[in-house]
Structure formats: structure tokens, C-alpha cells
Amino acid sequence: MLKMSALYPGSFDPITNGHVDIIERGLKVFDRVIVAVLKNPKKHPLFTTKERVKMVQDIFASRPAVEVRAFDGLLVDFARTQGTRVVIRGLRAISDFEYEFQMALMNRSLEPEIETFFMMPSVHYSFLSSNLVREVAALGGSVDGLVPPAVSRRLRSKVRGPHKVQIS
Ligand code: PNS
Numbered sequence: 001m002l003k004m005s006a007l008y009p010g011s012f013d014p015i016t017n018g019h020v021d022i023i024e025r026g027l028k029v030f031d032r033v034i035v036a037v038l039k040n041p042k043k044h045p046l047f048t049t050k051e052r053v054k055m056v057q058d059i060f061a062s063r064p065a066v067e068v069r070a071f072d073g074l075l076v077d078f079a080r081t082q083g084t085r086v087v088i089r090g091l092r093a094i095s096d097f098e099y100e101f102q103m104a105l106m107n108r109s110l111e112p113e114i115e116t117f118f119m120m121p122s123v124h125y126s127f128l129s130s131n132l133v134r135e136v137a138a139l140g141g142s143v144d145g146l147v148p149p150a151v152s153r154r155l156r157s158k159v160r161g162p163h164k165v166q167i168s
Helices: 017-029 049-059 075-081 094-110 130-138 149-160
Strands: 002-010 030-038 066-071 086-090 115-119
Touching (some): 002 017, 002 075, 130 149
Parallel strands (some): 002 030
């Protein structure tokens, strides 16, 4: 294990078992993983920043090596405030590559000291995305096994609640 912290940024709207898998893998390599939840993703998030942060915190409540913070602005600036030079991103499939490649090189051009580490989740989650999870939940399908149970419950209550899930 490297005596080093790493930042794992994303929208986490909501966190899926694929994200959990990447965080677990990150913990095998780094001694601290800071999950950085983007405050205002371009797409209108289903869950508020507070809800997205809380869901990650609850899942990793017994793991002090996982910290959860909300951020806005440039990722490289936030990484600097956290004293970390490593960014973790998950790569599910070749289709992720182009966007991730552009983002990693843009971050490097903004801050040459930052390195992006790509990790592959378990093959069981290679098809999984927060977008699909929201869509399936909105249409009444089961997302059990795709997200942690507490997230599944929260999704169900959003579907039933006064503010119904919108498919974007
Ligand atoms: O889960 P996502 O939506 O794929 O995560 C995207 C995220 C949050 C990593 C990316 O949008 C981001 O870093 N946003 C912060 C703004 C920024 O630094 N943009 C320039 C990097 S290309």
C-alpha cells in the first residue's frame, strides 16, 4: 500500500456498486481515498449534493480511510487543497476511454504534478452507470444488486415521492 492519498471524483448521482468497487480497489493501493462529489454537475442531479455526500458517507461509515467531500470549480484546484496529487478514475469499457483520456490530459495540462490512475471495476459492473440506474428506477425496475441497499431504498422513495425521478 502506498502511503499516499488519492482523490476519487465524480457526480455519484447516485453512487453505484461499480463506484464502491473502485473505492475498495483504491484502498488496496492508497492509504486514504477522498471521494470528491461534484456539487453542480452539468446535468441536473437527481440527488442533492448533501444527499450524494451522505450516501457515500453512510456506505463507508466503518472505513476511516475513506473521506467524502463536496467540491466545485476545477478538480486540480480541489486536489491541491486536499494535498493530493493522484486522481483515480474507473474505466468500464473502451467507450469510456476517449472522455477519460481527454480529461486526464486536460488535468495534466492544468497541473503537471497531478497523475490520473485508471482502475477497472469488476466485470460484473462493466455495464453499470448512475444514468442507467436512475432510468431503471424511474421506470419501476429493480436496481437491487446494482447499488448498495440504502441507495436502492432512497431511489425507491424518490420514485414514489412528490418529486418523481425524471429520466434525463
Ligand atoms: O462522474 P462523472 O460525472 O463522470 O465525473 C466527472 C468529474 C466530476 C470528474 C468532472 O466533471 C470534473 O472533474 N469536474 C470538475 C471541473 C473540472 O475540473 N473540469 C476540467 C477537467 S477536464
